[in-house]
Amino acid sequence: MQRLGAKLGFVSGLINQGKAEAFGKTLWRACKGHSIVTHAELEGPLEDPETGEVVKWYVFLISFWGEQIGHKVKKICDCYHCHVYPYPNTAEERREIQEGLNTRIQDLYTVLHKTEDYLRQVLCKAAESVYSRVIQVKKMKAIYHMLNMCSFDVTNKCLIAEVWCPEADLHELRLALEEGSRESGATIPSFMNTIPTKETPPTLVRTNKFTEGFQNIVDAYGVGSYREVNPALFTIITFPFLFAVMFGDLGHGFVMFLFALLLVLNEDHPRLSQSQEIMWMFFNGRYILLLMGLFSVYTGLIYNDCFSKSVNLFGSGWNVSAMYSSSHSPAEQRKMTLWNDSVIRHHRVLQLDPSVPGVFRGPYPLGIDPIWNLATNRLTFLNSFKMKMSVILGIIHMTFGVILGIFNHLHFRKKFNIYLVSIPELLFMLCIFGYLIFMIVYKWLVYSAETSRVAPSILIEFINMFLFPASDTGGLYPGQEHVQRLLLVITALSVPVLFLGKPLFLWWLHHGRSCFGVSRSGYTLVRKESEEEVSLLGSHDIEEGNNQVEDGCREVTCEEFNFGEILMTQVIHSIEYCLGCVSNTASYLRLWALSLAHAQLSDVLWAMLMRVGLRVDAAYGVLLLLPVTALFAVLTVFILLIMEGLSAFLHAIRLHCVYQITCLCIQLLRRERFLILTCMSIGWEVT
Amino acid sequence: MLGARCPGGTSAHRSICNSDSPPGLGIPRRAMTAHSFALPVIIFTTFWGLIGIAGPWFVPKGPNRGVIITMLVATAVCCYLFWLIAILAQLNPLFGPQLKNETIWYVHFLWE
Numbered sequence: 001m002q003r004l005g006a007k008l009g010f011v012s013g014l015i016n017q018g019k020a021e022a023f024g025k026t027l028w029r030a031c032k033g034h035s036i037v038t039h040a041e042l043e044g045p046l047e048d049p050e051t052g053e054v055v056k057w058y059v060f061l062i063s064f065w066g067e068q069i070g071h072k073v074k075k076i077c078d079c080y081h082c083h084v085y086p087y088p089n090t091a092e093e094r095r096e097i098q099e100g101l102n103t104r105i106q107d108l109y110t111v112l113h114k115t116e117d118y119l120r121q122v123l124c125k126a127a128e129s130v131y132s133r134v135i136q137v138k139k140m141k142a143i144y145h146m147l148n149m150c151s152f153d154v155t156n157k158c159l160i161a162e163v164w165c166p167e168a169d170l171h172e173l174r175l176a177l178e179e180g181s182r183e184s185g186a187t188i189p190s191f192m193n194t195i196p197t198k199e200t201p202p203t204l205v206r207t208n209k210f211t212e213g214f215q216n217i218v219d220a221y222g223v224g225s226y227r228e229v230n231p232a233l234f235t236i237i238t239f240p241f242l243f244a245v246m247f248g249d250l251g252h253g254f255v256m257f258l259f260a261l262l263l264v265l266n267e268d269h270p271r272l273s274q275s276q277e278i279m280w281m282f283f284n285g286r287y288i289l290l291l292m293g294l295f296s297v298y299t300g301l302i303y304n305d306c307f308s309k310s311v312n313l314f315g316s317g318w319n320v321s322a323m324y325s326s327s328h329s330p331a332e333q334r335k336m337t338l339w340n341d342s343v344i345r346h347h348r349v350l351q352l353d354p355s356v357p358g359v360f361r362g363p364y365p366l367g368i369d370p371i372w373n374l375a376t377n378r379l380t381f382l383n384s385f386k387m388k389m390s391v392i393l394g395i396i397h398m399t400f401g402v403i404l405g406i407f408n409h410l411h412f413r414k415k416f417n418i419y420l421v422s423i424p425e426l427l428f429m430l431c432i433f434g435y436l437i438f439m440i441v442y443k444w445l446v447y448s449a450e451t452s453r454v455a456p457s458i459l460i461e462f463i464n465m466f467l468f469p470a471s472d473t474g475g476l477y478p479g480q481e482h483v484q485r486l487l488l489v490i491t492a493l494s495v496p497v498l499f500l501g502k503p504l505f506l507w508w509l510h511h512g513r514s515c516f517g518v519s520r521s522g523y524t525l526v527r528k529e530s531e532e533e534v535s536l537l538g539s540h541d542i543e544e545g546n547n548q549v550e551d552g553c554r555e556v557t558c559e560e561f562n563f564g565e566i567l568m569t570q571v572i573h574s575i576e577y578c579l580g581c582v583s584n585t586a587s588y589l590r591l592w593a594l595s596l597a598h599a600q601l602s603d604v605l606w607a608m609l610m611r612v613g614l615r616v617d618a619a620y621g622v623l624l625l626l627p628v629t630a631l632f633a634v635l636t637v638f639i640l641l642i643m644e645g646l647s648a649f650l651h652a653i654r655l656h657c658v659y660q661i662t663c664l665c666i667q668l669l670r671r672e673r674f675l676i677l678t679c680m681s682i683g684w685e686v687t
Numbered sequence: 688m689l690g691a692r693c694p695g696g697t698s699a700h701r702s703i704c705n706s707d708s709p710p711g712l713g714i715p716r717r718a719m720t721a722h723s724f725a726l727p728v729i730i731f732t733t734f735w736g737l738i739g740i741a742g743p744w745f746v747p748k749g750p751n752r753g754v755i756i757t758m759l760v761a762t763a764v765c766c767y768l769f770w771l772i773a774i775l776a777q778l779n780p781l782f783g784p785q786l787k788n789e790t791i792w793y794v795h796f797l798w799e
Binding site for chain 1: 721722723724726727751753754757758761762765766768769770772773774775776777778779780781782783784785786787788790791792794795798
């Protein structure tokens, strides 16, 4: 070898596990067998410095002979991105290098461990104070956010904040500013000024933790304008009540009440008030849930439905024995179809007849009679009852909304609105649907089993009220035709008043003003800002309706009187109201639909689960009953409580939107004076 | 026009109707648990009237007085109306419940 002038060369390095075989083959082909490759696997995977992955490495040692081959080998190594390390030729050098590397590895490990320990110490120290730090950061952020909303004044030395503040809180605001200036030790204190303005102030509704939930429900549809009546006050009771009418089950209502009670009693528990999403929603609505559960217990008592079973507290009003022929005298037996044992044995179902004396002994005092739970024609009776109940409740709810609107008009001193809008609305509603309620109650009171053959259907009578059929079927009461005609006339008269009354009245005011005293209208034009002067003006006028005239003229002269716009708004509002009356009354039938669905679901759950479990008589029946009861409980909670509860909740919200539309009115031309505050901040020097 | 109905308030009248049978047939006397109409009306009207009309006088003064009074009155009105509808709907039934024959035997035996 020495003679040929060629030396034995070595290349050592590391290569990826995946490329090792290909590397070997390439070397073999390139060097044509003039190189020897040995490789061994490194124990323990190491991290690849380029890609950061943890892979397995192979250590290889290539021994070659000749310089040309050496170049080729080095090029191939470069191609395969091996990590090449210098290979010392003598054994001592190798040993030295190995020891040196070992010591270096030890040192590096020590450094790494020490660094980790130090890191952990620092983090522990930081964790102790992180809570207070977070609060400090939040406070700073809030302060900067507040300061960002202020604006600079002319001198660029102070900050001005424009604020809406309720008049009742002005004094407290002043005190708070003084205290803040004092405590921060500022040289220049902040102060506030009130500024008169014509803008409409924002609506502030003060709520506590109980009323907040209900206010949120109402606000979800729309926030009332400044100083309008707040429908949320009544929603506190009507919303859970309408929910309960749809949910109506003693047992389920009680469970819901218990759950809500648990939430309310533990409302200070920190984990509850900071819980996530779904639990947070339940927690926020805990008072709503509480009331919903309570009312559901009551409606469940009235519907006589407890986990789909009825409770017989007072004894049923229906007497089966009286249907037997043995309970009656022979004279009576000839007049009616009565029962005896053979009749009962031969017929699978028999119907009690309330016209037989003694069968019906009076209405059940609290709610629905328990015998209906055992009857096969239960739904026929319940449907009729629930539909009529829904319609009655709905009409009363909507009428109440209109009456609240009257309070609105009274407050804003627009009496003409009451005569021209609210009264026609009330007449329209009551003449048609109030009459429907009258017919329902009349039929309940007057028609009984003896007259059941001739009892007219309320639906047909109501439709005939509008159709004027040629043949009269006898009607509900004598004189019905005339009464209905009168009601229709009143309704027909109130519709144009509703459409055109208010726009025409406002137009008359506008034009009437300009005809009357020029000096007077001139006076108002100049002096429209000060209220004292307007009231002085009012003292000249001795007519009644003085305030409205002033109001009307104030709103008329302050801006362009746009008759077209007012007319269009009123027409839209009227059409919405009239059509809405009909459609919303029908919409209240969802009270019936949902309570029917709930009762049927509950019934099915009982029949499919508990009854199967309770029917088994054998000794293993107990074992079967346990999982059946567990399944019953789970399904009750998930399907009946959560799913049905959410569904009824949603529908109750929908019904309250209806109620809100009728009671809130949109005030287009409202002018109210309010106060704006100006604050100066202290010591903010901008260099 | 009003029909031959017994107004519900006369429970005594009903019991006379029931025990009209001649003694010779040996019919057992039924329990006199006829339901009157007037009594529940009086009781419930008084109850909800107390809550809705007298209750507001006893609410203590405070920032929530208005809310509590509204709640009491609204509850009384809603609940009374609901109960009234339920009892009026059953006052004069136009048809009776349809029972299976097993149910008839059960009710005949157990309830009467």
